[in-house]
Amino acid sequence: MTTLLSGALCAFVTALLSALGSALAARRLLHFMQLESYQLPGYFKTLRRNAARAFAPGLLLAAAGAAACALALWLSDSARGWAAAGAWLLVAVAGAALRAAQRGTKAKKPLVFTPRMKRLQAMTLAVCLALGLLCLALLGPAGLAALPLLLPLQVALAALCAQPIERHINMGFFRDAQRRLDARPGLIRIGITGSYGKTSTKFLLGTILSERYNVLVTPSSFNTPMGVTRIIRERLQAYHEVFIAEMGARHVGDIAELVELVHPTVGLLTSVGPQHLDTFGTLENIKKTKYELIEGLPADGLAVFARDGAICEELYARCTLARKRLAGEGVRVENLTVGPFGSRFELVEGDARVSCETKLLGEHAIGNLLLCAETARGLGLSLEEIARGVRKCSPVEHRLQLIGGKGGVTVIDDAFNSNPRGAQAALRVLARFPKRRIIVTPGMVELGGEEDAFNEAFGREMAGSVDVAILVGRRHTAPIRKGLLEAGFDERCLHVVGSLEESTQVLGALVRAGDTVLYENDLPDNYSEG
Numbered sequence: 001m002t003t004l005l006s007g008a009l010c011a012f013v014t015a016l017l018s019a020l021g022s023a024l025a026a027r028r029l030l031h032f033m034q035l036e037s038y039q040l041p042g043y044f045k046t047l048r049r050n051a052a053r054a055f056a057p058g059l060l061l062a063a064a065g066a067a068a069c070a071l072a073l074w075l076s077d078s079a080r081g082w083a084a085a086g087a088w089l090l091v092a093v094a095g096a097a098l099r100a101a102q103r104g105t106k107a108k109k110p111l112v113f114t115p116r117m118k119r120l121q122a123m124t125l126a127v128c129l130a131l132g133l134l135c136l137a138l139l140g141p142a143g144l145a146a147l148p149l150l151l152p153l154q155v156a157l158a159a160l161c162a163q164p165i166e167r168h169i170n171m172g173f174f175r176d177a178q179r180r181l182d183a184r185p186g187l188i189r190i191g192i193t194g195s196y197g198k199t200s201t202k203f204l205l206g207t208i209l210s211e212r213y214n215v216l217v218t219p220s221s222f223n224t225p226m227g228v229t230r231i232i233r234e235r236l237q238a239y240h241e242v243f244i245a246e247m248g249a250r251h252v253g254d255i256a257e258l259v260e261l262v263h264p265t266v267g268l269l270t271s272v273g274p275q276h277l278d279t280f281g282t283l284e285n286i287k288k289t290k291y292e293l294i295e296g297l298p299a300d301g302l303a304v305f306a307r308d309g310a311i312c313e314e315l316y317a318r319c320t321l322a323r324k325r326l327a328g329e330g331v332r333v334e335n336l337t338v339g340p341f342g343s344r345f346e347l348v349e350g351d352a353r354v355s356c357e358t359k360l361l362g363e364h365a366i367g368n369l370l371l372c373a374e375t376a377r378g379l380g381l382s383l384e385e386i387a388r389g390v391r392k393c394s395p396v397e398h399r400l401q402l403i404g405g406k407g408g409v410t411v412i413d414d415a416f417n418s419n420p421r422g423a424q425a426a427l428r429v430l431a432r433f434p435k436r437r438i439i440v441t442p443g444m445v446e447l448g449g450e451e452d453a454f455n456e457a458f459g460r461e462m463a464g465s466v467d468v469a470i471l472v473g474r475r476h477t478a479p480i481r482k483g484l485l486e487a488g489f490d491e492r493c494l495h496v497v498g499s500l501e502e503s504t505q506v507l508g509a510l511v512r513a514g515d516t517v518l519y520e521n522d523l524p525d526n527y528s529e530g
Contacts, residue, residue, distance in 0.1 A: 015132035015144065017088035020133075022148050023125040025057040027102045029155040030120060037224070038116070038166075039250075040156055041279070047152050057098045058151035064094035065145030072141060075169060079347040091148075108522065116166060123165075129428030133278030134388040154418040161496070170226055177232040187240065188213070188379065189262050192246040193255055193293045194270030194306070195286060196419045197368050198223065200396050201270050202246045204360075205372040208389030212381055213241040225257050232261075249289050250279040259296030266302045267293040268375060271367065272311035275419045277448030290314055304375045306367060325378055327371040331386075336366060338432055342402065346382055348372060354387040361400045361412070369393070370407065401425060408513030418444045418521035420454050426520050427465040433516040437465065440503050441520040443480050444471040452479040459483025466518075468510065470495045470503045 032054070036042030047054045071087040111117070114154045128147075131154060135143035147154075181187070192202050199221050206217035223246040237244065247258040272283075272290050281287045294303050294315065303324045305316040315325050334353070336345040342359040343366060360369065373386050381389075396400040401413040410433065414426045421445060430437050439462060443455045459480035462469060469484060472478035473498055484494060497503045500522065511517065 004399075005430060011136055011234070012133070014088050014141070015129055017092045018132045018144050018147065019125055019128035021061055021064070021091035021149055022058075022128040022154065023091075023121065024095035024277060025061055025098040025102075025148070026151055026155050027099045027111065028053060028057065028105075029152055030117065030124070031102075031107070032110060033120065033155060034117060035109065035161055037250075038120075038159060040159060043156060043159070044122060044279075054152050055149070057102075058148040060098060061091060061094055061148035061151070062146055065148065069133070069141045069145050072079065073210045119165065120158060120162055123162045124155055127154050127158040127161060130448040149502045168185070170229075173229050173233065174225065174261060177229040180232055180236060181243075181261075181263065182493045184236075184238075184240075188242045188266065189264045189292050190242065190244045190266040190268065191247050191262055191264035191296075192244065192268045192270065192376075193249065193261065193290050194268075194274040195275040195290070196422050197306075197364065198246045198248065199416075200365065200370060201268060201368045201397050202244055203396050204216045204368055204393050205268070206244050207393050208376050208381070208386055209242055209244075209360065209374050209379065211385040213379075213390045214239050215242040215244065216240045217244045218246050221248070222246065222354060223258075225261055228258060228261060228470065230475055240246045247293060249306075250276045252280070252285050252289050253288050255292035255350050256296065258524035259293060264296065264301070265298060266295070266304070266370060266379070267297050267376065268304045268308050269294065269312055270371065271308060271421060272315070273377075273419060274447050274454070276446050277450060278446050281448070287311055287315070291318075294319055294321075297321060302375070302378045303409055304371060306371050323378065325374045327374050330376070331370065331377055331383075332372045333366055333370055336363075338362070347387060349383055352383055354383045356387050356390045358393050359402065360393060360395055361402055364393075364421065365400060365403070400429060407511075409511055410516040412516065412518045415519045415522035420444065423458050423520055424461060427461055430516060431465040435516065436512075437515045438468040438469045438470065438507070438511065438515055439466045439520055440472065440507060440517065441477075441480070442500075442522070443477050444521065451464050455479040456483040459485075459489075460487040463487035463489040466497070468493045470497065470506055472497055472500055472503050474498060 002410050032046045032050070033043050035044055045386065068087045068090045071090070110465055132144055132147060135147050181189070190205070192198050192205070202217055206215045209215050216236055218228055222228060222231055228245050245258065245262050245264070247255050249255050268291060269330050273286050274283060274286070277283070277286070280289065290358065297303055300322065301321060303319050303321050305326050306312045307327045313326065331347060331349045332406065334346045336343065338361060342357065342361060344357045345366065346353050347356050358369070360366065369390060376386050399414060403411045412426070412430065414422070418441070430439065445451065447454050456479040458485040462480070463484050463511055464487070477496060481494065481496060485491060495506050497506055507517065
């Protein structure tokens with residue numbers, strides 16, 4: 001009996017050491033999962049794009065496991081048992097070494113050890129241990145040694161097992177946030193959604209409305225149910241008069257969930273386009289999801305739509321609310337001039353007009369301002385109050401942000417993300433600058449089956465706006481290169497590099513005083529071609 005218990009304990013320790021090595025080596029895979037918002041479809045797409053980086057740690061762990069098996073077999077019968085189990089320390093040490101190596105890798109968006117990530121780490125260890133015990137029982141040490149080859153799938157299984165726990169935790173936070181909002185019946189609640197322009201519009205509207213109200217705006221790109229929930233629970237105070245929530249979506253029903261949380265009385269639709277087409281499937285699904293915000297407004301709610309000559313205006317016509325506005329219908333922009341100073345224009349309503357100046361660049365940025373001005377008028381602000389707010393508006397970081405470069409070089413930072421409309425607007429802004437114009441870009445992503453076509457069109461339009469093009473990522477930018485060359489772009493002025501670091505070296509060798517450099521998009525680590 002004692003021998004049996006000792007053998008079982010040895011087997012458990014062996015499996016535990018192997019599981020510990022796997023859990024430690026899974027750091028990069030956990031990072032991929034976090035970058036994909038813990039969504040398994042996105043995680044598997046990332047694995048396909050990064051197969052070598054995803055499976056290499058498991059391969060190295062399997063080699064360490066094979067060494068542990070060999071060491072255990074080498075030991076004499078009398079020394080086997082606990083000493084053989086101890087041989088699996090090799091796997092745990094190898095896992096720790098791989099984790100340290102991955103931690104030393106520079107990431108654009110580092111892994112953040114949130115409570116959810118810590119729970120996923122624990123679940124990964126539990127899954128690796130359970131599968132390790134099963135392999136050891138059915139296949140012996142050789143099966144246990146080979147198990148890390150499936151490490152990416154073990155992390156996916158851990159995420160799947162963690163989902164019920166996360167749903168339970170999230171629902172508790174969600175309901176608490178709802179109670180806090182329900183206790184504030186006089187609070188003006190504003191929801192902002194759209195394929196593009198949500199974050200910029202949110203901050204612009206918050207700045208303008210602050211001329212009259214005490215405003216709370218969800219920070220950064222907090223636009224998921226749990227992100228908005230967190231802000232409500234942590235930052236909403238009794239003195240706030242307006243709450244502005246950005247509402248993001250990747251699937252049908254995502255906006256409806258946010259509407260259920262916030263119960264907005266005002267809704268802004270900034271745009272409808274093919275962003276996240278890979279998860280929505282069709283443009284019709286995107287349109288339906290964005291309109292969930294308008295459908296969720298009360299009968300006396302205010303709906304404000306961007307003027308796009310396309311889907312937003314179609315949805316405006318569909319809207320049956322008495323209080324609905326179309327950007328530019330009541331308040332309009334005249335005498336717009338754009339340059340290195342930013343933008344100057346007049347805001348006009350009927351016979352009244354006020355002069356405005358802002359550091360914002362691009363026609364689409366002015367369009368966002370116009371959407372905000374229309375909303376502000378609907379909430380009672382005067383043109384003068386709006387103009388004061390406009391003067392205080394500044395670009396959101398990495399969104400067509402004009403910054404001074406070294407050596408007389410002008411830099412336009414539009415690196416947050418890129419989409420067809422935003423990229424087109426950025427090229428138009430760049431075209432207004434004198435002297436040599438340079439673009440550094442990896443292109444656009446998350447556009448589904450149309451991605452290559454959009455990037456090729458981006459290249460064709462780029463040909464008429466830039467003098468030098470630096471494309472980052474040889475595989476992904478192939479359609480951009482094709483579009484550039486088809487449009488007659490000089491191949492001698494085209495540089496294709498493998499990484500942002502390499503693009504910096506190329507740019508440093510050719511840039512000179514007077515140049516303007518546009519950084520259009522910067523893909524996260526899960527899109528790396530390295």
